[in-house]
Every structure is written in structure tokens, then in C-alpha cells.
Amino acid sequence: MPVSGFPELLPAQRAVELIVLDRLRRVFELHGFASLETPAAESLDQLLRKGEIDKEVYVLRRLHADDVDSDSGLGLHYDLTVPFARFVLEHAGHLEFPFRRYQIQKVWRGERPQEGRYREFTQADIDVVARDDLPFHHDVEIAQVMAEALGALDFLPPLRLQVNNRRLIEGFYRGVGAPDPGAVMRVIDKLDKVPAEAVAVQLVDDAALDERQAGLCLQLAEITSDDSSFVARVRELGVEHELLDRGLDELAAVLDGCSAIDRSRVAVSADLRIARGLDYYTGTVFETRMTGFESLGSICSGGRYDSLASDGRTTYPGVGISLGVTRLLMPLFQRGALTATRPVPSAVLVALPDEDSRPRSNTIAQALRARNIAAEVAVSAQKYGKQIRYAQRRGIPYVWFPGVADGDGDNVRDIRSGEQAEADVASWTPPHGDLTPQVITKEDNAQNS
Amino acid sequence: MPVSGFPELLPAQRAVELIVLDRLRRVFELHGFASLETPAAESLDQLLRKGEIDKEVYVLRRLHADDVDSDSGLGLHYDLTVPFARFVLEHAGHLEFPFRRYQIQKVWRGERPQEGRYREFTQADIDVVARDDLPFHHDVEIAQVMAEALGALDFLPPLRLQVNNRRLIEGFYRGVGAPDPGAVMRVIDKLDKVPAEAVAVQLVDDAALDERQAGLCLQLAEITSDDSSFVARVRELGVEHELLDRGLDELAAVLDGCSAIDRSRVAVSADLRIARGLDYYTGTVFETRMTGFESLGSICSGGRYDSLASDGRTTYPGVGISLGVTRLLMPLFQRGALTATRPVPSAVLVALPDEDSRPRSNTIAQALRARNIAAEVAVSAQKYGKQIRYAQRRGIPYVWFPGVADGDGDNVRDIRSGEQAEADVASWTPPHGDLTPQVITKEDNAQNS
Numbered sequence: 001m002p003v004s005g006f007p008e009l010l011p012a013q014r015a016v017e018l019i020v021l022d023r024l025r026r027v028f029e030l031h032g033f034a035s036l037e038t039p040a041a042e043s044l045d046q047l048l049r050k051g052e053i054d055k056e057v058y059v060l061r062r063l064h065a066d067d068v069d070s071d072s073g074l075g076l077h078y079d080l081t082v083p084f085a086r087f088v089l090e091h092a093g094h095l096e097f098p099f100r101r102y103q104i105q106k107v108w109r110g111e112r113p114q115e116g117r118y119r120e121f122t123q124a125d126i127d128v129v130a131r132d133d134l135p136f137h138h139d140v141e142i143a144q145v146m147a148e149a150l151g152a153l154d155f156l157p158p159l160r161l162q163v164n165n166r167r168l169i170e171g172f173y174r175g176v177g178a179p180d181p182g183a184v185m186r187v188i189d190k191l192d193k194v195p196a197e198a199v200a201v202q203l204v205d206d207a208a209l210d211e212r213q214a215g216l217c218l219q220l221a222e223i224t225s226d227d228s229s230f231v232a233r234v235r236e237l238g239v240e241h242e243l244l245d246r247g248l249d250e251l252a253a254v255l256d257g258c259s260a261i262d263r264s265r266v267a268v269s270a271d272l273r274i275a276r277g278l279d280y281y282t283g284t285v286f287e288t289r290m291t292g293f294e295s296l297g298s299i300c301s302g303g304r305y306d307s308l309a310s311d312g313r314t315t316y317p318g319v320g321i322s323l324g325v326t327r328l329l330m331p332l333f334q335r336g337a338l339t340a341t342r343p344v345p346s347a348v349l350v351a352l353p354d355e356d357s358r359p360r361s362n363t364i365a366q367a368l369r370a371r372n373i374a375a376e377v378a379v380s381a382q383k384y385g386k387q388i389r390y391a392q393r394r395g396i397p398y399v400w401f402p403g404v405a406d407g408d409g410d411n412v413r414d415i416r417s418g419e420q421a422e423a424d425v426a427s428w429t430p431p432h433g434d435l436t437p438q439v440i441t442k443e444d445n446a447q448n449s
Numbered sequence: 450m451p452v453s454g455f456p457e458l459l460p461a462q463r464a465v466e467l468i469v470l471d472r473l474r475r476v477f478e479l480h481g482f483a484s485l486e487t488p489a490a491e492s493l494d495q496l497l498r499k500g501e502i503d504k505e506v507y508v509l510r511r512l513h514a515d516d517v518d519s520d521s522g523l524g525l526h527y528d529l530t531v532p533f534a535r536f537v538l539e540h541a542g543h544l545e546f547p548f549r550r551y552q553i554q555k556v557w558r559g560e561r562p563q564e565g566r567y568r569e570f571t572q573a574d575i576d577v578v579a580r581d582d583l584p585f586h587h588d589v590e591i592a593q594v595m596a597e598a599l600g601a602l603d604f605l606p607p608l609r610l611q612v613n614n615r616r617l618i619e620g621f622y623r624g625v626g627a628p629d630p631g632a633v634m635r636v637i638d639k640l641d642k643v644p645a646e647a648v649a650v651q652l653v654d655d656a657a658l659d660e661r662q663a664g665l666c667l668q669l670a671e672i673t674s675d676d677s678s679f680v681a682r683v684r685e686l687g688v689e690h691e692l693l694d695r696g697l698d699e700l701a702a703v704l705d706g707c708s709a710i711d712r713s714r715v716a717v718s719a720d721l722r723i724a725r726g727l728d729y730y731t732g733t734v735f736e737t738r739m740t741g742f743e744s745l746g747s748i749c750s751g752g753r754y755d756s757l758a759s760d761g762r763t764t765y766p767g768v769g770i771s772l773g774v775t776r777l778l779m780p781l782f783q784r785g786a787l788t789a790t791r792p793v794p795s796a797v798l799v800a801l802p803d804e805d806s807r808p809r810s811n812t813i814a815q816a817l818r819a820r821n822i823a824a825e826v827a828v829s830a831q832k833y834g835k836q837i838r839y840a841q842r843r844g845i846p847y848v849w850f851p852g853v854a855d856g857d858g859d860n861v862r863d864i865r866s867g868e869q870a871e872a873d874v875a876s877w878t879p880p881h882g883d884l885t886p887q888v889i890t891k892e893d894n895a896q897n898s
Contacts, residue, residue: 034460135829
């Protein structure tokens with residue numbers, strides 16, 4: 001039995017996941033982000049520094065450890081930020097700053113499984129970290145790179161990358177006269193789940209605002225725009241604070257920096273209700289929602305830390321964003337919305353005229369592979385009809401028939417159309433889309449059937 | 450602190466590992482092997498079925514589980530064969546047989562760390578599994594594919610893939626008249642560590658052979674050859690058994706099938722002392738040794754199982770081989786024998802004439818990326834000498850200087866040679882070897898310095 005909360009993909013689904021990971025990696029690397037992996041296990045001291053989610057940590061114990069007290073003091077990482085911060089402190093002397101890294105790994109949380117929540121899931125994180133100072137333009141860079149990476153997943157439902165800025169909202173709350181801006185933030189953060197009227201009441205009761213102040217904070221939270229026009233709308237509310245000014249400038253710079261992104265795939269918007277209340281962000285914050293899957297919440301979140309890591313002497317500010325790959329893909333798999341054109345890499349099945357011809361069929365397959373065409377040889381010299389059905393069951397699009405009589409050329413058949421033609425192993429090339437498995441969506445499927 | 454036994458790679462080392470994994474994957478996929486991953490955790494029932502290594506299993510426990518008895522019943526997988534066997538049984542209805550898969554994942558063992566032994570390490574496995582019957586030619590295929598994959602790692606010290614056949618040795622021992630062929634196998638397996646004279650004594654004492662029988666078994670174990678000439682040498686020993694005949698035929702077929710492999714990189718040999726005593730192989734067995742690193746033992750092992758998995762009604766025979774990626778690479782990293790040309794993907798640093806030019810430098814970088822050239826933009830508009838040193842510290846080979854005055858063209862400098870030339874972002878292309886990080890060996894390093 002598969003273990004509850006530990007998703008397991010069938011080969012065609014895994015083919016989709018590989019395409020997703022390859023495209024993410026490609027965009028990250030083109031932007032100069034270096035790959036990094038950290039061990040699955042960290043010391044519990046490291047893992048529990050943050051505190052809020054300690055109960056979700058899986059602790060490791062050797063099966064035949066002498067007694068309970070001999071636990072290893074190790075736990076599985078539950079995100080990639082805590083291990084990265086530890087990595088930066090530990091290897092600072094071997095790194096050049098600012099340091100760009102991407103990290104695509106599984107993480108584990110001992111949560112109760114439910115849709116969109118898994119005990120094992122893959123995250124794809126990008127971060128830029130510096131020593132002492134990290135220029136603001138890296139916030140823009142992180143938004144651009146992740147928007148471009150998400151845009152490369154052109155088979156997903158439309159996505160919306162929502163950006164806000166903690167300085168902006170904190171400055172606004174201070175300008176309004178809120179005695180505890182953090183309390184306002186935590187209440188506003190509930191707007192996704194709680195009606196605005198109830199939030200207004202809580203702002204008065206829990207954040208000590210008067211009704212006018214609460215009204216202004218709610219008006220701020222309602223502002224969204226796809227460009228920097230949000231600035232004028234905030235100004236219209238008549239609130240003044242220097243932190244607000246800086247936050248508005250920063251958020252406008254992120255929006256301007258993303259103006260070249262293809263908005264039909266990934267809409268980038270300023271969304272002034274986004275706060276990421278429980279995380280320690282200090283400036284830019286990101287969330288991402290997938291159209292039609294809003295109940296999943298944010299599938300890609302992050303922001304700016306003024307102190308991603310610190311050893312007491314040196315502080316390492318950082319900005320990053322983390323994509324929940326499993327969280328994104330599993331609901332699509334479960335709805336049958338995504339699959340691959342085939343579950344095997346093979347583009348060609350080389351047929352076997354008879355068992356003695358195996359070396360020759362192997363030679364043909366090897367010649368195709370040398371030209372980057374994945375190929376396998378038939379398992380046995382059954383009738384050709386059976387060999388073709390073998391290819392069909394695997395979704396292999398082409399069957400190669402070696403010439404049998406002296407002087408006969410080889411033939412290749414597209415088993416989808418039935419078209420067959422003479423072919424030379426040194427030059428025949430399938431259309432690019434047939435070379436490797438491709439992602440198909442439910443709509444593609446519907447059109448083809 | 451990094452946790453003992455959990456290796457952590459710096460960016461340049463990780464770049465080497467990625468190149469290794471990419472090349473392995475490429476060969477596996479060209480041969481039609483589909484990617485698969487299984488969860489890190491399996492039920493303890495599954496993990497403990499084999500028995501011998503149960504004490505190495507890491508058990509998972511939620512940190513705030515109510516008491517010790519509420520352990521999850523889950524442990525981390527310690528190899529990729531046990532999870533694959535479980536996967537095959539569980540998903541048999543969704544798979545087409547014979548089923549070829551590759552699986553590249555980390556595995557965990559709670560062993561005492563020592564050189565060549567890690568608590569977390571990456572394995573790369575290929576297996577072919579069938580329902581009821583798996584034709585022998587798949588044994589040849591597995592040897593060919595892994596030899597080709599190892600050969601693609603052309604920066605490694607020379608490797609030797611050693612092949613034997615359990616039927617051959619069991620048939621020989623039976624033909625000699627051994628009362629317990631398994632006992633002979635277990636004693637012969639010690640030849641790597643124990644002198645031949647001592648093994649001869651043990652064959653008499655522990656395997657109940659007489660001296661003539663023991664001598665014949667030792668003579669068999671000494672036979673090696675790079676082609677099928679071993680058959681004649683076995684025949685000269687005058688032992689007859691039908692199982693021996695079948696084993697000789699099979700082993701000769703594997704050697705013949707590997708005759709096209711480039712022997713300068715991966716020598717394939719019949720080696721009649723290889724037994725893999727503790728594993729449940731039934732025919733072909735594989736081990737692999739790396740020249741100069743013999744003390745590591747076998748870095749790539751496997752063989753044929755007549756029953757990889759069984760649900761009582763259906764039996765799934767399989768043949769596979771498992772490469773210890775971490776075990777292979779870590780000793781080379783520790784000796785400084787392998788590194789990458791640079792720790793970052795960027796081939797180009799786009800310089801910044803002044804801070805106002807950032808959008809223009811971003812546009813240049815984006816145009817390079819669109820042509821598959823990884824690029825990053827300078828962090829700040831320092832003097833060009835400082836920007837060049839920034840690139841040098843990262844090993845980025847090219848710095849791109851945007852033209853400043855109207856009508857000025859852009860320039861690109863190879864900062865290794867100092868050569869600089871006008872360049873057009875729409876057509877300039879670096880040499881292929883500069884496009885992505887490459888592996889360099891200690892010898893390359895010595896030649897260049």
C-alpha cells in the first residue's frame with residue numbers, strides 16, 4: 001500500500017513532473033541560479049528555531065537504537081529555507097555573494113493529509129542572498145525569474161502572481177495611527193476566509209483601531225492593479241508615512257520590472273491584502289494562485305528577509321520564492337487534467353523479423369540513439385501485428401521494420417496514422433514533438449478524440 | 450554543522466553531480482527506461498522483509514506524537530529495489546510489461562559513517578521487470594545500458610564491469626560434487642579479503658569439500674576474461690553439469706553483447722569469483738570497480754532475480770543494476786580529483802555602465818537567455834575593473850559591455866584571454882564548452898596551470 005500522504009506517480013505522471021522540473025531548472029539556470037541540495041536531515045536544533053510548526057517535524061531514530069533517549073537528534077527538513085540559511089552560514093567562506101541558488105527537493109511534514117496537503121512533497125525554491133546588504137533590484141529579479149519559470153509551464157491553468165510590500169502596509173497602518181501594526185496585519189490576513197464586516201469588527205476589537213482607521217485599512221486591502229496605478233489609489237486615501245513611501249516605490253518597481261512578462265500565462269498584480277502574516281518577511285511578499293484552484297491557497301510564496309541568516313557578527317539578507325510543485329500538480333493529476341503523450345521515453349520500437357535478427361535490430365536502435373532518438377527493440381519476434389500492438393500499448397509513435405530480403409530498405413510506420421515509408425537510420429528524424437514525451441491537457445485530449 | 454554521514458556539496462561539486470545525473474538519465478532514456486520515484490518512506494513491514502540490514506533502517510516519528518507506541522510504522526528506504534518491488538505489485542494493473550524503469554534517488558542507512566559509507570546517498574538504478582517470464586536478452590541489455598552510461602562519465606578513472614552467473618558457479622559446484630553449493634559460494638565470496646590458502650581450508654572445513662574439489666572451485670574463481678574465451682578455460686577443468694552449461698551460455702552472451710562498448714572507458718569482463726553472496730540473485734550478477742579506488746569495493750552492482758516481486762499468484766522476474774553515485778563521487782571530491790569549470794551556470798556577466806542602464810543591461814541579458822546563453826547582470830555599477838573581478842571570482846568566462854555613446858556597438862570580452870571584440874546580442878555565441886559548466890579533472894587542472 002502507498003503510505004497515506006506520500007504521493008506516488010505513475011510513469012506518465014512522472015513524465016509530466018520531469019518536464020515541469022526541467023523547465024523550471026532551465027529558466028533558473030539561464031538566470032544564473034546555481035543548483036544546490038542539502039541533506040534531508042538537519043539537527044533538531046536547526047529545525048526548531050522557527051517554532052510554529054515544530055509538531056510537524058519527523059524525527060529520525062535508528063530502528064535498533066539502544067533506547068528512546070538515543071534518538072539521533074535529527075529530523076527531516078520541512079522546507080528548504082531553514083536548510084539554506086544553515087548552508088549559507090556554514091559555507092559562507094566558500095561562496096561568492098550575492099549568491100543565487102535554486103533548490104528542488106522533497107520536504108516532509110507530519111501533517112494530517114488532506115487535499116493540497118502532503119506529508120512528502122517537492123518544492124522548487126529560488127533565493128538570492130547577500131552579505132550585509134542586498135540591493136532592492138533582486139526583489140524585482142526574483143519576481144521576474146519565477147514569473148518566467150511559471151510561464152514556461154504553459155500547460156497549467158492561468159496563474160496570478162500577487163505582490164505586496166510589508167513596508168507599504170506597515171507604513172500605512174502607522175500613518176493611520178494603528179498602535180500595533182502587526183495586529184492589523186494578522187487580522188487583515190484573514191480576509192480570504194472571513195467576510196470584510198467581521199474583519200472590520202476584529203480590527204476594532206483585536207487591533208485597537210477606531211472605525212475610521214479600520215475602514216481605511218480595509219480600503220487599502222481592496223486595492224489591486226496589474227501595473228503601478230495602485231500608487232495613485234493609495235495616495236487618494238490620504239495617509240502619509242515615510243515607510244509607506246518606500247513601500248510604494250518598491251512595489252511599483254516590482255510591477256514595472258514584470259511588465260515584459262506574458263500576462264496571458266502569468267498575471268502579475270499588486271495585491272495590497274497579501275501579508276503572509278506568519279512569516280518573517282520585511283519588504284516584498286509574494287503569493288500565487290491558480291485559476292480554478294483557488295481553494296489550494298497560494299502555490300508559490302515568498303518574499304524579502306532582512307536577515308535570512310545571521311551568525312551574530314554578519315547578517316545575510318535574502319529574497320526568495322518557493323513553488324509547491326507537488327501541491328500544483330497533484331490536484332491536476334487527480335482531476336485527469338494533465339498527462340503525457342506516452343509513459344515511456346521511446347520514440348521508436350525497432351521490430352524483430354525473427355529472433356536471429358536481434359543483433360541487427362539492436363544496431364538499428366543504437367544508430368537511432370546516437371542521433372538522440374530514444375529507441376527500444378521488440379521483446380520477441382512475434383507477428384508484426386503483435387509487435388505494433390506492443391508499441392501502441394506504450395504510446396510509442398513509430399515502429400521501425402528492418403528490411404528482410406537482400407537489398408530491401410528499412411521502413412518506418414507512424415502507428416497513429418498508419419503511414420509507412422522507406423527510411424534510412426542515418427537520416428530519418430521524427431517531428432520534434434514526437435522525440436520526447438509531451439504534456440497534454442484535458443482540452444488537448446478532448447480535441448483529439 | 451553538517452550532520453555526520455550526510456554529505457553536502459558546494460556549488461561546483463553539485464554542478465559535477467548534476468552533469469553525472471544528466472548523462473546517466475540521457476543514456477537510460479535513450480534506451481527506453483522511464484523515470485520513476487517512490488516515496489522516501491515505506492512501511493516498516495515492507496522494509497524489514499529482507500531482514501539482514503534491518504538495524505540500518507531510520508524509523509520516522511512525529512516530534513509531538515503522543516507516546517513512543519504511536520510511532521508511524523514508517524521508515525526511510527535503504528535501497529531502491531525494495532520500493533520498486535512494492536511499486537510493481539501495487540501498480541501492476543497500470544504498467545505494461547516488460548517494464549523498464551530508472552530511479553535516481555537518495556536512500557538512507559543508519560550506519561556508522563566511514564569512507565565510502567554514508568547515511569544519505571544517491572543511487573541510480575535501472576531494472577527491467579516482467580510478468581511470469583523475462584527473456585534472457587534483458588540481462589545483456591542491462592549490462593550494455595549501464596556500461597554505456599558509465600562510459601558517458603568520461604571524466605572518471607577507468608572502470609571495470611565484472612560479470613558472472615550464479616547458474617554457472619552453482620552448476621560447477623554441483624558438478625564437482627559439493628554437498629552445499631550455497632556454502633561454497635559464501636566462502637569463495639571472501640577471496641577479496643582472505644588469502645586463497647585460507648579460503649581453501651574454509652572450503653574443506655565449512656563447505657565440506659575434499660581438497661581436489663576445493664582446488665577446482667578455487668581454479669574456477671581465478672578465471673577472468675574480456676571476451677567469451679573463459680568458456681574454454683572452464684571446460685578444461687573437466688566439470689560437467691547442465692546448470693553449468695546454461696550459465697556458460699548466458700555469461701558468454703553478456704560478454705558478446707558488450708563487445709561494442711568502448712573498453713578504454715569501461716572494461717567489461719567475465720570474472721568467475723563474483724558471487725554477491727548475500728543477495729538473492731539467480732543468474733547474471735554484476736559488480737564494478739574503479740581503478741585506483743579498489744578499496745571502495747563495488748560501486749555498481751546488481752543481477753537477475755527470478756522473483757523480484759510476487760503476490761502469491763503472479764511472479765515478477767527482474768534484472769537490474771544499481772550505481773552508487775555518492776559513493777563514486779565523494780572520494781573523487783575529497784581527493785580534489787574532480788571539479789567544475791565554474792560554480793554558476795552563467796556564461797556571461799552583462800556589465801552595468803551606470804545604475805540607470807539597468808533596464809538596458811537586463812534586456813541584453815534576456816536576449817542572450819532567449820538564445821540559450823545563461824547570463825546575469827552586474828550587481829552594481831562599479832568600475833568595470835571591479836565588475837570583471839566579480840565575474841572572475843565566479844568563473845564566468847565572458848563580460849558583455851553595452852555600448853555607451855549613440856551608435857556604439859556592444860563589446861564582449863573573454864576575461865581569461867583578455868580578448869575583446871564587438872558583438873551583436875542577436876548572433877554572438879560562445880564556444881560550446883563555455884555554454885554550461887564542464888567537469889574538469891585534476892589532470893586538466895595540472896595542464897592548465
